[in-house]
Amino acid sequence: MSPQKIIPQYNLEKIKFATDGPTFERAVSLYESGKVTHFKEITVGFSAIVLGTKPYEVFVSFRHYDHGYCECYLGKRNILCKHMVAVAIYAVMQGKPLSNKDKQFVDKPTFSDKLGELSEKELSEIKKSITKALRYIKPYMGPSRVWFKYQNSLSEGCRRLSAIVSSLPVSKQTAELLVNLLLRLDKKLCIGGVDDSDGTVGGFIYEVAEILEKYTKVDPSCIKAFKKLRDKGTCFGWEEPLIEIYNKDTYT
Numbered sequence: 001m002s003p004q005k006i007i008p009q010y011n012l013e014k015i016k017f018a019t020d021g022p023t024f025e026r027a028v029s030l031y032e033s034g035k036v037t038h039f040k041e042i043t044v045g046f047s048a049i050v051l052g053t054k055p056y057e058v059f060v061s062f063r064h065y066d067h068g069y070c071e072c073y074l075g076k077r078n079i080l081c082k083h084m085v086a087v088a089i090y091a092v093m094q095g096k097p098l099s100n101k102d103k104q105f106v107d108k109p110t111f112s113d114k115l116g117e118l119s120e121k122e123l124s125e126i127k128k129s130i131t132k133a134l135r136y137i138k139p140y141m142g143p144s145r146v147w148f149k150y151q152n153s154l155s156e157g158c159r160r161l162s163a164i165v166s167s168l169p170v171s172k173q174t175a176e177l178l179v180n181l182l183l184r185l186d187k188k189l190c191i192g193g194v195d196d197s198d199g200t201v202g203g204f205i206y207e208v209a210e211i212l213e214k215y216t217k218v219d220p221s222c223i224k225a226f227k228k229l230r231d232k233g234t235c236f237g238w239e240e241p242l243i244e245i246y247n248k249d250t251y252t
């Protein structure tokens, strides 16, 4: 009888969004250059020898890609290292090549210069993925020892949202979608108990507000989406430049 297959409880998307950019990129390069060797499924996860500065014995849990150990300097200090991430990538890809899209790491929202609206089906998919990403931006309840994990969750949420925002075409429809997203995030910060002391979520809000300004330059009908902002007071005034654009367009 062959032993039962160990299936990782995470996928590449999870690994990518929950890891910081430099670590993810180094892990991809280890994976692609065949530095993950002697990969084995064991009862509770995956083990491998990763060829770094020297060969490191690495173990990664099948439940959480960031639980495990590595013999390197970081791994010994319980910090997620590129070797562990490389083994996790191996576990989900099974040695198969990564596509460019797989490797593409979006750390910040970017402005796509394609114009157009989403179909009804696309819009509803995007709304679902926004709601899913927003779950990572949650109130802080824990004791200080889980603080680091909590900050990671906020970063993961913002990376997921960045990938969504960067994929959107420009139109009044998507401008409205972004305005609503910013209002939801603002509410989480103002009254939702999200502890953004690192400024991760706040920074993301400002970046998206800047993208909205760019929207108006390629499609002035996007300005109408800012009307909603006029009557809302927000936490820290990110909406002011957008309201100014709206007022200028409407009253001059």
Ligand SMILES: [Zn+2]
Pocket: 056, 070, 071, 072, 073, 074, 075, 081, 082, 083, 084
């Ligand atoms: Zn390591």
